[in-house]
Amino acid sequence: MRAFFLLFSFLVFFSTGYTQDIQKTLEKADDFYQSNPQEKMYLHLDKYAYTAGETIWFKAYTTIGIHNFFSNLSGIANVELISPSEEIVAAIKIPLISGLGIGDFVLNDTIVEGSYRIRAYTNWMRNYDDAHFYDRTIQISNGRLDNVLTTTSVTSSEKDNIYAINLKSLAGNALSKTSIRYEVINEGKVVDRGRTTSDEAGLATIKVDKKYKDPLLKLRFENMEKINVTKLIKGIAPQQNNHLQIFPEGGKLLANAVNNIGIKAIQPNGLGIKAKLVVLAGVDTIVSVETNDLGMGASSIFINEDMVLNAFAEFADGSKQEVPVPSIEKSGYSLLVNNLNPSKVYAQLNISPDLVDQKEMYFVVQHLGQVYFVSKQKLTKNELVFAVDKDKLPTGVVTISILNDQFIPVVERAFFSYKPENILPMEITLNKESYVNREKVDVHLNVGTQGDSIRFAALSASVVDLSKIKDEYAVAPNILSTLLLSSDLKGFIENPGYYFNDEVNATDLEFLMLTQGWRSMDWKDLEIATTHKFEPEKTLKISGYTRKLGRKAAEPKASVQLISTKNFMDFIDTLSSEDGYFEFDELLFPDSVKFLVSAKNEKGKNNIDIEINTAENPTLSANRNAALERSDINDFYKDEINNSKQFFGELERNGLMERAIAIEEVVVRAKKKRAAENSSNLNGSGNADQIISAEDLSTCATLEMCLAGRLMGVTFMNGIPHNTRGNVPMQVVLDGMYIEADQIAMINVADVESVEVLRNVNYTAIYGSYGGNGLLIITSKTGASAMRSFTPKGLVTIQPQGIHVNRTFYRPVYDVSDETKFNRDLRTTIHWEPSLVANKDGQTSFEFFTSDGKGKYLMVIEGIDLGGRIGRKAIEFEVK
Template identity: 25%
Template sequence: MFHNFLPLTKKIRLGFFVTLLFPVLQGSNLYSQQTENPSHQIILEELRNYATTRGPEKMYVQTDKEFYGNGETIWFKAYLVDGITHTQSTKSKIAYVELWSEKDSLIAQRKLYIENLGAAGDIKINDSLQGGTYTLRAYTKYMLNEKEPLFFQKQIPVWDLPKAMDKIELPAAEIYSAPLSQPKTIRLQIRFFPEGGHLVEGLENVMGLKVTDGVGNGIALQGSVLDENGTPVAFFRTFDFGLGNVNFTPEPGKTYYARIDNGEIDASFPLPKPLAKGYLLNLKNKGDHILIKVTSNSEKGLQGLFLLGHLRGEVIYQHHIEKPNAKGSAVFKLSTDKLKDGVAQFTLFARDGEPLCERLVFMDSPDNPELEISTEFMDYGVRESVSTMIALTDKEGMPIPGELSASVVSNDNHLKSKRGTNIKSWLLLDSDLGGTVPDSDYFFRDDSSSRKQLLDVLMLTHGWRRFVWKDIRDTLTTKMLEHAPEKGIVIRGKTTAFYNSNKPLKSQVKFTILDDGAYQEQSPTNPQGEFSFGPFIFRDSIKGIIEAFALEKKRKPEVAIYLDSTTFSVPFKQPLGRKSTFALTGNIQDYLETVRKKKETDFAYDPKITKLEEVTLVGEKRTRAKLITKEADEITLHQRPTQRLFTDSLPGLQGASMMDMLRRVAGVQVFGSYPKQKTVLRPNGSISGPQEPLFIVDSGPVTWEFVRFMMASEVVFLDVLKGGAAAAYGSRGINGVVAIYTKGSLRIPPPIPKRFPGVTGFVVPGLYKAREFYSPDYAVSKKEHEKPDYRTTLHWEPKLPVAKNSSPSFSFYTGDSTGEYIIKVEGMTQDGRPVEGLSRFTVSNEDSKM
């Protein structure tokens, strides 16, 4: 992906090479004579071709909350955009969102179809999931074409409720810049970033610094630059994140070092050695324009050099310096009023096209959209309707077309240590710096001059770590993409000799879908026996058959058909370095207490407790059961069940419901027809009438309304528990439990099918269809409303389209929990500008409105 703008072909070294960028230059006429240079024209053409044919994609995922308790649901909206324009991507239509554990295990995956700018999804966190810091990751297959793919990643803290509530950890504050304390125990690290890439003798240089401790925390301190004789030549300070800069002019033949003298510590660090001859590229952001100064002490001066600026790959400035009197210095002025937001890059090229200097700068456009979130009142009572209006407008107040998503959550659900990232900071900053900014949103929280200056220093100390000019040439010379953009589900396979799988056969293949809306097509394979059908877009699993016969004229050998797996995932490895830890602060404890009350209430008010008879399973195939019993036992809340049913051990379940599976259990009765089937069991000597069992799906309690729609094809296995086997569920399981585990709950290899010549069947899972977020309507009286309402997410609205002549709105009801709530909105305009905003309101027991 091409988010990290172009590091040089030659590594401009000295710690890291420098970075800063500025937008579209308006050069003065003194140095603007345009002379065609074939080397420079090639550079321009390569960049333009790359942006047109091999441009990157970016993803961002908004979640309803910052952290969760086990048993909750992660509601999310995945955005997919073109990596250069930030508009709707014309490449991929399929994206993957995954949840990974601290031990690099895949917990859940959602394969989504992207419509317009994004797609909604959800991930249910099992009650049995161990607490810890999980990683939410999003990507497309197309991103894998990059040398160093950059996926969207977000840390998701999950607390194990019983453990979290037993003990409160002391909060460890997240510090952006820590003053130097206990200096003898700190392992100090200083890295130097000369502006443009190198220090040059005899010229005034700007150098960025980054000071950290042994685990990467930024350190705020003071120091000085001294020459080899110990004479101070400049003084510096570092601020938030340990960032700072210093100006000085190296003298010919001298070496320099930085010295830190803070009380008991006295440490020196050698600076990069200055070049005797070289070039400097200096940029100063003046708000409405940028001053660009090119300087050299070379005898050849600046004649024949080429200055190129681009914003995420889109050329915004080009200037050939060709005047005979172009000596050692040139200054250009670039107006910024028409430029987009984001990181821009300027590169100074030699006459032969070799890069000499680089500089990054962040462009902050004055023409940003305005997002306004409003409610009728600032204070509401419990179970009261809240109407929310959203306006996305330009400076003149006219609506801007776009797509938004919104969540309404308790203010207790926030991590005080840091906000991390949002759609604006990720797309405009962090994604183009390789995901290396610890808290990218920090640089967008206010519009102060000090924050802008620090952002400029951040540019100085970060480079395009994933993209070099040489990579453009290598990419464009590769005719075929290794990973083509996915447009839908493609069913691939190959045909071989039936008794020799290593011998491919060119065959005629017929593809048939047997479900409703039956579909059929056929085509020949290639000489290697490979075939593919699609892309298809379907939400539910489809069944079908594939037939094939060899295309040999003299004889017709029997054909074997092998299908490729349609499942896909990229291995995940936790990044090296310090892992983030999240302390259980007071607001988090309050939040988890609310989550626990909600779970207890859900159990208490679910009318589905039933006593089960002794059950006996007849004819179960144990071969596959043995493969998964150990893994199944690890995710269940209970111990040994009274009886376990494996779906693939029971014949005749095609098209059957989950309730039909229970018909196979002795002592369990199922009445009615799908989807209104009821399950009861004959009491064994009990004087009470039969009751429904307690239903559990993937370790979470559900209602009869939920399970009555479940099909047997969704189930891997189910457990029936009675008596002591149901003890884990307390009084709720006194009359028995039916615990159902779906195909997403275990990573189990599918059974090996028996092969037949020339034909094979298939079942292909569909794209994920997001569940509908439950939002009660208290305007209508229902018995279920007697249950206390402890929702922590009051509302989730994943798709809020904004049209030219209208503004979106939504409404919801508050619950029974009082306190402050946050409405968080994120999204994209159609022309590629990210937006985000917050609004707050309070829920109290008073009826007054403000």
């Protein structure tokens, strides 16, 4: 039932004309809400920072609307790991069952240290601003193959910013006289490159032109183990000033009225700083405002139209500056909202005298078109006061819209509505108050209350050793801050968990709402019929077009088959449409599965070209959390790296993890490239870990015979090349066409110009899911197919991105005999439990063992019940 119909009883006293018009406007708003459901996503991560060799474990929660019911709109979620250089280094699809999904990312040994982003979204969410995707910045260090610490500082000359980068090993030894190749990247393009050498103390300097406002430095050099290392150094702007901005509530400072102002003070790095603002009219102080520790504050101020205002800020670091004051408007509206009353929200609309015209004004409280309250008053005086009971409102970001008699908003203001009953109560009981090393912990969880009719809930739990966590977990993003706040606000929110730490921080939330943009709808566009480019993705789909051979013209009514290469007897078929379009939908298959698509025309001939549609990925916008990006990650997390190296040694000893394998970077110094100029290598011809030229192949009878034993990190099993890292089959690309690996035997060795081996993530990342196991790029001498008498028509091989296959979290059990017991158990993530379900009585439980770490452990449990109530509980316990 549409919620707004419940609101119209108060309108019975309206004049008939106005009643009908406001009803039509609200009906349009509700139509907008119904056709544009807001889908939101949150990922519960097992911890807050990672290192190479570890796995990022996560649980996805997808909800619909401000009431946060589990979403059944989408069945697939896209989750991406984005590098500091704004490249997607890993992308997976996970199934969503009633809005819930589980996934993981393995961080390979070659991953470059830095500030990474985890971005998650559904296909439906792509219809709207990507500012509302789940997007979180995490720090990843590397002590597997990197083993180099950097510390960076910046000074400024007249023309350049000069970066001083100190290089040393994990043991603290300087990387002296080290040759470094570097590139300066700005707005995704290489704008400068060169070489430098570190001095005896391991210090290298690089000049960067000041015209590049947000540069990224990419360094390449050898560490002490002669392993090639890549470093990314985030641009640092030296000697910049703090900044303070004034935000009038409702958008304007109105003359001869009381105005509310919010203020926000930030440092050059984008983080808040405590400050004090003084506003003067001549020599008289008319308001003085102090911010909280996050740099936000608010106050009211009365302004006369003849006032000349000047403002000055003093920051916690002692610096001072003059602050621009918004212009004073003699005509217009201003708004004052009081959200701190326990039972009501009050809003006072101030109106300039020229606009007091006896016409109607409408007070609407809504969320993206879902209306919760409406009232109206006539413009009979300079001040109108509206009020709404808080028990009529949901918990989350809602908007006050003041509409004029033409039903156009003259002022809007978002505020955070909070009702304690919308938060899911949680009670955690442990079997003991404290524990010793390698002792079992029994956890009992009780959610909801005895009076609840529904107590089923989906939950996830993580346990970490706090002594190995450097980040402030209490202020990190959590399920409450994401689904209730961040999903409706635009821009960077510093320390989002701060607003929901044990209790809702109402005062500071008001400061945030006064200074932050929010998600809104355009009232003018309500007349426009809503169309959506991206439909909800329930399952996987493979689609394309059948074309007449060698032409663009459609081949209609072609018989198309989709055949799994795992079982050639397993296939489905369909007919293409008049324009040649065909589609196989309602598919679910794991990632890395290959298919054959075959087609025949109405005469049963295969003289057809098949064109497969490829997924259009959303663009990568600038990181809204850029203030959290860091350089020198290894130095900051060096203790964590040393702990992880010891733990990885235990895993390797027990056969639970492969030893780190150095992938040699091949630098081609010859004047002529050994790789074919017409190579289809997406990194560019010759950009590979290893290159085999036609000259190298000249003495071999078969291609497999030539390659076996010559390729570093590649072995052949039954004619199929396997990457020794994981012993997994590699993808083979012949002249830009993805082929089956066993078809190498069909390639005439005399026709091959070059073979390029891609195993390093720097080269494989560009291939997305195709590059997960490494690739062999084979280029023929003519650039055409080198297949001996193999010219397929009406047949293509494809490897679409499938569903991610989840890994299993390893859980040592110390109360039974176990051959894989650790000599030293130095885990950081002690336990990960993504699939907890509370029963009808709100009960569930789990167990785990402590490690060898002593001190405080942190347990975080998050989840949602069937009524849309969100819950989070974080407790600490001690291991002695």
